[in-house]
Amino acid sequence: MNSDYFIKLIIVLISAAFVNNVVLNQFLGICSFVGISNKIKTATGMGFAVIFVITLASAIASAIYRFILDPLDLEYLQTIVFILLIACLVQFVEMVIKKFSPALYSALGVYLPLITTNCAVLGVALLNVEADFDILTSIINGLGTAAGYTIAIILLAGIRERIEYNEVPKSFKGSPIVLITACLMAMAFYGFSSLL
Amino acid sequence: MNKQKNKYMERITNGIFTENPTFIMMLGMCPTLAVTTSAINGVGMGLSTTVVLALANLLISALRKFIPDKVRMPYYIVVVASLVTIVQLLLEAYIPSVNKALGVYIPLIVVNCIIFGRVEAYAAKNSVGVSFFDGIGMGLGFTVALIIIGAFRELLGSGMVFGFQALPESIEPIAIFVQAPGAFLVLAILTALQNKLKLPSATNVPGKEFKLACGGNCIECSGSTCSDNHEKINVSKDPLVKSKSTKNVEAEKENSKGGLIR
Numbered sequence: 048m049n050s051d052y053f054i055k056l057i058i059v060l061i062s063a064a065f066v067n068n069v070v071l072n073q074f075l076g077i078c079s080f081v082g083i084s085n086k087i088k089t090a091t092g093m094g095f096a097v098i099f100v101i102t103l104a105s106a107i108a109s110a111i112y113r114f115i116l117d118p119l120d121l122e123y124l125q126t127i128v129f130i131l132l133i134a135c136l137v138q139f140v141e142m143v144i145k146k147f148s149p150a151l152y153s154a155l156g157v158y159l160p161l162i163t164t165n166c167a168v169l170g171v172a173l174l175n176v177e178a179d180f181d182i183l184t185s186i187i188n189g190l191g192t193a194a195g196y197t198i199a200i201i202l203l204a205g206i207r208e209r210i211e212y213n214e215v216p217k218s219f220k221g222s223p224i225v226l227i228t229a230c231l232m233a234m235a236f237y238g239f240s241s242l243l
Numbered sequence: 244m245n246k247q248k249n250k251y252m253e254r255i256t257n258g259i260f261t262e263n264p265t266f267i268m269m270l271g272m273c274p275t276l277a278v279t280t281s282a283i284n285g286v287g288m289g290l291s292t293t294v295v296l297a298l299a300n301l302l303i304s305a306l307r308k309f310i311p312d313k314v315r316m317p318y319y320i321v322v323v324a325s326l327v328t329i330v331q332l333l334l335e336a337y338i339p340s341v342n343k344a345l346g347v348y349i350p351l352i353v354v355n356c357i358i359f360g361r362v363e364a365y366a367a368k369n370s371v372g373v374s375f376f377d378g379i380g381m382g383l384g385f386t387v388a389l390i391i392i393g394a395f396r397e398l399l400g401s402g403m404v405f406g407f408q409a410l411p412e413s414i415e416p417i418a419i420f421v422q423a424p425g426a427f428l429v430l431a432i433l434t435a436l437q438n439k440l441k442l443p444s445a446t447n448v449p450g451k452e453f454k455l456a457c458g459g460n461c462i463e464c465s466g467s468t469c470s471d472n473h474e475k476i477n478v479s480k481d482p483l484v485k486s487k488s489t490k491n492v493e494a495e496k497e498n499s500k501g502g503l504i505r
Contacts, residue, residue: 074273074276078273078356123328123332124328126324126327126350127328130324131320131321131324134316165354166354169353173350174347177346177347219435223435224431229431230424231424233424237422237424
């Protein structure tokens with residue numbers, strides 16, 4: 048029983064990170080994926096900020112849904128509750144980090160405001176409810192999704208740093224070549240679909 | 244009366260052509276990529292967004308003088324989220340097939356950059372009527388864009404348009420176009436064409452870093468990058484700037500008039 052549960056958690060983790068990659072397969076968080084991926088350093092910062100926020104948000108959102116919304120038959124309020132929760136959470140996390148860990152703040156701080164409306168955060172919270180995950184599974188799913196986001200954005204940033212020195216056809220300079228890169232990455236990630 | 248009508252029509256054509264949110268402003272890319280696997284999905288998503296956008300513009304414009312500046316973001320979020328919930332419940336009740344096809348992307352309308360962008364940049368500064376029509380125009384522009392992209396992907400990916408066979412059966416469809424990589428490919432082709440033909444778009448302003456969908460910072464969108472986008476686009480089509488700015492002056496005049504009457 049216990050090991051079954053553990054295996055299920057691992058499957059959820061891998062499926063969230065690779066098979067249903069949040070950006071390359073579900074198209075959540077495209078804005079920041081394309082917008083902040085021109086340097087590996089910033090991409091890494093953003094990636095870790097996202098891991099932090101998504102994991103925390105999916106834990107709290109799942110708990111609120113389980114213990115407040117579901118027992119009171121208020122499921123239809125989930126969209127409002129979750130978006131407000133995420134907005135508050137990001138502000139709160141920003142304040143806490145600023146107070147207790149200036150080093151972490153200087154690394155992640157600038158990315159935190161960018162996350163509030165990152166659709167991936169709200170998307171994960173809603174998908175957890177839709178899939179009827181318990182709290183631990185939700186946290187693992189959030190962690191996996193965010194890890195998938197981080198992997199994808201760091202890979203894209205690495206490729207983009209290389210592309211800088213390549214001769215790109217004039218029409219494809221700028222965003223088209225980034226999107227082509229994303230397309231090829233999506234094809235590569237498509238290969239993971241037979242993993243599970 | 245006639246002038247009034249023209250003003251409203253101008254907002255609608257502005258949304259569909261001059262400042263098309265998808266093709267020109269390059270906003271709201273997540274739903275654009277995700278739901279355009281078929282033209283009919285594009286219709287469903289586009290119209291749902293239009294309803295939310297028009298009503299959000301209406302409500303926020305109507306209450307713009309009563310909302311303190313400091314709490315305006317939470318207020319926008321609550322208004323938009325409530326409207327999205329209403330739309331979602333209506334879809335669930337009356338068109339469950341659309342709701343099922345669009346899935347989680349319906350509640351995700353809440354974080355669509357187009358909505359916050361328009362609310363902050365337009366509805367918070369303009370009168371109720373024009374804001375409402377601005378919402379309709381922007382929403383229809385989004386819908387048209389989604390239908391075009393959706394029809395293109397559906398045609399290439401499954402040989403059909405709106406579910407009807409459009410290509411002869413003998414031509415093998417390129418299935419990748421209706422799958423995830425195809426979405427990126429179509430958008431890449433679109434932006435490359437815009438570059439090639441030098442069409443006005445947020446992604447090909449000469450000499451500037453390209454901006455696709457505000458770099459992800461939707462909530463502060465209109466404050467910084469989105470208005471930035473606006474300016475860049477305006478600069479790139481220089482002759483139009485003058486007419487724009489005079490229009491703004493006119494709008495301001497009208498606002499001040501409204502204030503006097505009050």
